[in-house]
Amino acid sequence: MVxxxxxxxxxxxxxxxxxxxxxxVVVSTVLLSAIVVxxxxxxxxxxxxxxxxxxxVAAVLSEVANENVQSENRLAxxxxxxxxxxxxxxxxxxxxxxxxxxxxxxxxxxxxxxxATVKRDVESVPQSLIRHFDTRQDTSAQAAWxxxxxxxxTARGAPTEQPGIVVGTVVLIPADQSKRTVYYLFPxxxxxxxxxxxxxxxxxxxxxxxxxxxxxxxxxxxxIVTPIRLARRVAERLAxxxxxxxxxxxxxxxxARLATSFNQMATNLQRQIRQLExxxxxxxxxxxxxxxxxxxxLTTVRLAGSVLHEARDGFDPETRRAAExxxxxxxxxxxxxxxxxxxxxxxxxxxxxxxxxxNLTDVVRRVIDSTRSLEEQRNTRVTVRxxxxxxxAEADVxxxxxxxxxxxxNAIDHAESRxxxxxxxxxxxxxxxxxxxxxxxxxTGESAMVFNRFWRADPARARTSxxxxxxLAIALEDTHLHGGxxxxxxxxxxxxxxxxxxxxxxxxPLRHSPLPLVPDDAAEVVA
Amino acid sequence: MDDVTQAEDFRARVLVVDxxxxxxxxxxxxxxxxxxxxxxxxxxxxxxEAFHVYKPDVVLLDLMLPGKGGIDVxxxxxxxxxxxxxxxxxKGDTIDVVVGLESGADDYVVKPFKPKExxxxxxxxxxRNDAPGADSLTVGPLNIDVxxxxxxRDGQPVGLTPLEFDLLVCLARKPWQVFTREVLLEQVWGYxxxxxxxxxxxxxxxxxxxxxxxxxxxxxxLTVRGVGYKAGTSGQQ
Numbered sequence: 001m002v003x004x005x006x007x008x009x010x011x012x013x014x015x016x017x018x019x020x021x022x023x024x025v026v027v028s029t030v031l032l033s034a035i036v037v038x039x040x041x042x043x044x045x046x047x048x049x050x051x052x053x054x055x056x057v058a059a060v061l062s063e064v065a066n067e068n069v070q071s072e073n074r075l076a077x078x079x080x081x082x083x084x085x086x087x088x089x090x091x092x093x094x095x096x097x098x099x100x101x102x103x104x105x106x107x108x109x110x111x112x113x114x115x116a117t118v119k120r121d122v123e124s125v126p127q128s129l130i131r132h133f134d135t136r137q138d139t140s141a142q143a144a145w146x147x148x149x150x151x152x153x154t155a156r157g158a159p160t161e162q163p164g165i166v167v168g169t170v171v172l173i174p175a176d177q178s179k180r181t182v183y184y185l186f187p188x189x190x191x192x193x194x195x196x197x198x199x200x201x202x203x204x205x206x207x208x209x210x211x212x213x214x215x216x217x218x219x220x221x222x223x224i225v226t227p228i229r230l231a232r233r234v235a236e237r238l239a240x241x242x243x244x245x246x247x248x249x250x251x252x253x254x255x256a257r258l259a260t261s262f263n264q265m266a267t268n269l270q271r272q273i274r275q276l277e278x279x280x281x282x283x284x285x286x287x288x289x290x291x292x293x294x295x296x297x298l299t300t301v302r303l304a305g306s307v308l309h310e311a312r313d314g315f316d317p318e319t320r321r322a323a324e325x326x327x328x329x330x331x332x333x334x335x336x337x338x339x340x341x342x343x344x345x346x347x348x349x350x351x352x353x354x355x356x357x358x359n360l361t362d363v364v365r366r367v368i369d370s371t372r373s374l375e376e377q378r379n380t381r382v383t384v385r386x387x388x389x390x391x392x393a394e395a396d397v398x399x400x401x402x403x404x405x406x407x408x409x410n411a412i413d414h415a416e417s418r419x420x421x422x423x424x425x426x427x428x429x430x431x432x433x434x435x436x437x438x439x440x441x442x443x444t445g446e447s448a449m450v451f452n453r454f455w456r457a458d459p460a461r462a463r464t465s466x467x468x469x470x471x472l473a474i475a476l477e478d479t480h481l482h483g484g485x486x487x488x489x490x491x492x493x494x495x496x497x498x499x500x501x502x503x504x505x506x507x508x509p510l511r512h513s514p515l516p517l518v519p520d521d522a523a524e525v526v527a
Numbered sequence: 528m529d530d531v532t533q534a535e536d537f538r539a540r541v542l543v544v545d546x547x548x549x550x551x552x553x554x555x556x557x558x559x560x561x562x563x564x565x566x567x568x569x570x571x572x573x574x575x576e577a578f579h580v581y582k583p584d585v586v587l588l589d590l591m592l593p594g595k596g597g598i599d600v601x602x603x604x605x606x607x608x609x610x611x612x613x614x615x616x617x618k619g620d621t622i623d624v625v626v627g628l629e630s631g632a633d634d635y636v637v638k639p640f641k642p643k644e645x646x647x648x649x650x651x652x653x654x655r656n657d658a659p660g661a662d663s664l665t666v667g668p669l670n671i672d673v674x675x676x677x678x679x680r681d682g683q684p685v686g687l688t689p690l691e692f693d694l695l696v697c698l699a700r701k702p703w704q705v706f707t708r709e710v711l712l713e714q715v716w717g718y719x720x721x722x723x724x725x726x727x728x729x730x731x732x733x734x735x736x737x738x739x740x741x742x743x744x745x746x747x748x749l750t751v752r753g754v755g756y757k758a759g760t761s762g763q764q
Binding site: 295296302304306337354358359397 | 547549550553554556557560617638639640641642643709723724725752753
């Protein structure tokens with residue numbers, strides 16, 4: 001569901017992520033480094049900020065102290081000349097204010113009749129500091145400071161805010177012995193500018209560092225991954241059968257040793273495969289030779305046996321019987337030899353298909369025509385159920401006929417004189433033949449073993465049909481050659497069904513069969 | 528080919544080329560019992576000379592021979608005569624059989640065979656197809672003189688072996704009918720049971736290579752896919 005709704009690019013990206021170690025290593029390293037770099041950067045920034053602010057506070061305090069001394073001196077000098085306290089404090093304020101304008105701080109003085117105090121500056125003095133001085137009017141000359149937000153206005157009159165430091169001191173006006181609190185407002189914009197600069201520098205350094213780490217990781221993983229990818233490609237080619245493929249070994253490092261071991265493995269594999277191929281070739285050759293060497297004398301014996309068999313009427317009864325036995329056993333011997341050679345041809349992989357479009361119904365009818373004598377001999381009846389339309393599949397007609405003949409004769413053998421039904425069906429994907437008998441059936445687990453070579457359901461059972469025990473094994477090999485299915489179903493006492501399914505076109509994958517494996521009549525019993 | 532001569536004088540002559548002495552002797556016993564005359568040759572390089580001297584009606588040819596291989600012998604005989612050749616092969620593999628048939632053999636028997644089977648094959652080759660019917664047939668540009676066993680294409684004689692001739696006549700007699708390979712095996716080769724349909728395929732190819740202008744695009748012997756073969760429409764003319 002998710003995979004279907006994902007856009008193509010994202011899916012490709014995910015695939016790349018899953019397949020590339022390099023991408024995963026680079027991304028995870030960069031992510032981890034980013035976390036560390038951010039933490040370190042943040043810590044540095046805080047340290048620098050702290051240091052800068054502390055310095056600024058110390059400078060501000062010393063400047064205020066200096067200013068206080070100067071203004072007290074000024075007041076002391078004016079003592080006696082001025083008696084109006086208001087005027088004196090006004091002068092005092094003016095003098096500090098003018099020095100503040102050159103040095104970059106604002107001044108607020110509280111108390112009666114202070115007219116020159118800028119309203120915005122007054123707002124900038126925090127209430128906590130004002131309360132502090134309200135409660136301790138007596139502790140003169142004791143300065144106190146705190147951080148605050150400075151309210152000011154730009155040239156156009158818009159209000160602005162910036163962080164700052166406010167320092168308060170108490171001044172005794174000599175004229176009327178009144179105490180007035182003076183607040184010095186120092187902006188922290190210099191500190192802020194410095195901090196911004198440091199921040200930019202740290203950010204740039206962090207980004208560059210991350211890029212460096214990414215590039216480094218990419219390079220490092222590339223050095224590891226490239227040989228692995230090469231090895232993968234060579235392994236794929238080896239797997240595809242190009243056994244002479246080898247890795248190039250350079251240097252003596254771990255990767256070079258890996259390559260050496262890999263090459264050794266490939267060499268050993270190649271040698272083993274060559275040996276097996278040689279063995280297989282020798283065996284095939286042997287089978288072919290045995291075939292030729294056995295067949296020629298067997299032909300002679302066969303001809304001689306026939307001549308004797310033809311002339312048996314002139315023999316005494318025992319010799320006649322011997323001639324008959326010779327004849328029937330030669331038949332068996334010959335069938336067995338033919339089957340054995342066929343099986344060995346399959347084992348050698350030498351069996352090839354001669355494909356053509358075949359109507360399965362025609363083949364079934366032809367096979368049943370040729371098994372009529374066996375049918376009569378075993379006192380059973382074979383009926384065909386086939387649709388009117390032809391059941392076409394691409395098949396090797398010789399092999400297909402052999403499969404069906406094997407299935408039908410096997411069914412007749414085990415039918416116990418009950419009816420044998422051959423059903424044919426087809427759709428556009430596949431064609432199928434099912435051969436159903438109502439004989440002894442198969443015990444549990446036997447439906448897979450019936451295709452084993454020389455397997456017999458009951459070893460004690462009399463071998464009446466003279467089957468070689470290879471018929472179903474050959475039928476299975478023939479079916480596999482077509483890419484088809486050959487399956488057996490059976491129940492004790494209810495008979496068995498063998499189903500052959502062939503794809504409509506050879507090599508097309510089979511997904512279903514047009515016929516059920518378990519026959520309808522038996523399925524009801526099971527239910 | 529009168530009944531009288533067939534009974535008295537005409538014993539069909541079979542040339543047996545096989546290196547296995549016992550088998551050859553056994554074959555000659557069986558063949559004599561069945562009313563044939565047999566001559567044995569053990570080496571491949573002596574086969575052609577014996578063929579010239581003995582003038583057989585059928586050649587039984589083993590594929591593995593000392594001196595010269597059966598395939599080569601087959602080609603040599605076919606180069607100068609249309610005498611039926613039946614191969615004796617120990618291998619049923621496609622390649623061996625097809626190579627044998629393509630080098631000119633008419634039929635083959637796989638060892639070990641039953642005597643009846645062999646005799647049926649030989650009889651089918653020796654027998655002349657004298658089925659009643661038109662003496663002259665026409666398929667496309669071909670004129671077939673059935674009695675005279677000759678075929679002409681636009682007046683030019685075409686050399687066919689007796690088997691190829693029988694195959695052509697069989698198709699030409701019923702140009703409206705599609706013959707399955709099995710029916711052709713029965714009517715031309717004399718098989719009563721289903722046999723190897725490659726026989727038909729190979730000989731149709733050989734026949735086409737002699738009578739068609741372009742054997743890749745046949746006009747006289749047509750393939751009906753999934754069924755078999757039929758003669759090209761003679762109604763064209």
